[in-house]
Amino acid sequence: MHQHLGKSLKVGLYLLFLMGLAAGCYRHPVPDEFDRYMYEAIVRGKSQPLEVVYQEIRHENKRTEESSNLESPELLREFEPLWAVRPLYIDTVWLLSYFVPIQSAISLISAASLFGIGIIVFCWTDKPVQSALLMAFYPVLLLARFGTPDALSALLTILALWLISERMQISLAVAVLFLSLGIRTDNLLLLLAVLGLLAWEKKIRVSRAALLAAVAIGVVLAINHWASNYGWAVLFRLSLIGGRHPAQMPHAISLREYGAAWLRGSTTIFPRVAIWILLGLTTWGRNSLRPILIVLGIAATAHFLLYPSGDDRYLTWTYIVAAVAFIRSFGGRGGSVSDEILAPDCAGMRV
Secondary structure, X not given: OHXXXXXXXXXXXXXXXXXXXXXXXXXXXXXXXXXXXXXXXXXXXXOOOHHHHHHHHHOOOHHHHHOHHHOOHHHHHHHHHHOOOOXXXXXXXXXXXXXXOHHHHHHHHHHHHHHHHHHHHHHHHOOHHHHHHHHOOHHHHHHHHXXXXXXXXXXXXXXXXXXXXXXXXXXXXXXXXXHHOOXXXXXXXXXXXXXXXXXXXXXXXXXXXXXXXXXXXXXXXXHHHHOOXXXXXXXXXXXXXXXXXXXXXXXXXXXXXXXXXXXXXXXXXXXXXXHHHHHHHHOHHHOOOHHHHHHHHHHHHHHHHHOOOOOXXXXXXXXXXXXXXXXXXXXXXXXXXXXXXXXXXXXXXXX
16 A cells, blocks of 8 residues: 555656656747747748748747848748648647647647657656656757657657557557658658568568558658658758758759768767667667667668758657666566556557
8 A cells, every 4th residue: 555655656746747847848948949930930821921921930039030041031932841741740730829829839739749758658667767867868858848840759659669569559559650740751761660560570461561651651752742842852952961942952962962961960969879779789688679679770770861960859759769678678667557547458459
């Protein structure tokens, strides 16, 4: 009885801590962040003329006033397709904007995603103290302060991996990953890796995995077409090489340009991921999440090869799952408070 009360107290304190972190991230977003204003421009564009949107965004913040990417309404329109490839995220911001200002809606999504990730982390580890330390990790908090889809994307991807490894809800997990394509289309890499793992472990038929992979690729192509996206080469050049007019950029990258960008990204990202690689290798032999770690490695490597950026926010979800695997490698999960909150384990489901 006393042990159960002590465990419940720890869980209650963890939830309060998690709510405090989420509230702090909501109230203190990253200052002068450019992306959040581009998402606001797209949301405003659903009901306002371009000239009105431009005036609102251009003079809303010092960062936007000084940006060379917003020198004219035409240039704003030219840049919008680079952000419009997240239709589900944009629609979520648009729906919330009926209740709160657009910038508050953007911050709310990121902060709420942090809270959701924290719940999944606890359910996965059943260790409130370790979960609290992980959620207080600076890159995780930074993710929740950004006005980007990355926190919501991390929530969905981590949820899907938890559903596969702990609940054996394969159909639901695959559905969540399909949903995440509307948040970030590059989640396609994780979805393909997961389908490959499920087919390898014979949890779904190879033919069904191939069909789902083809559908997922088709969904991403459809989103890119709908958003009038410029394609991988233009995004690569604009973000990692330089340029101002995406509509006028060449749709090709030379081997030398790619190599230079890859080298810059590698020198930035490797010191950040080295500790997580170390944790994974250290616990590899006694880790029940080895298949999930393999999926993480494949998806993260493929993402970096396609887009060698040193920005943490593209990989923070992998840090969280790697940390969960490390925590779980030390003995059992302890008590069963989280299992009392959740429904009983479900039997494996074939897709």
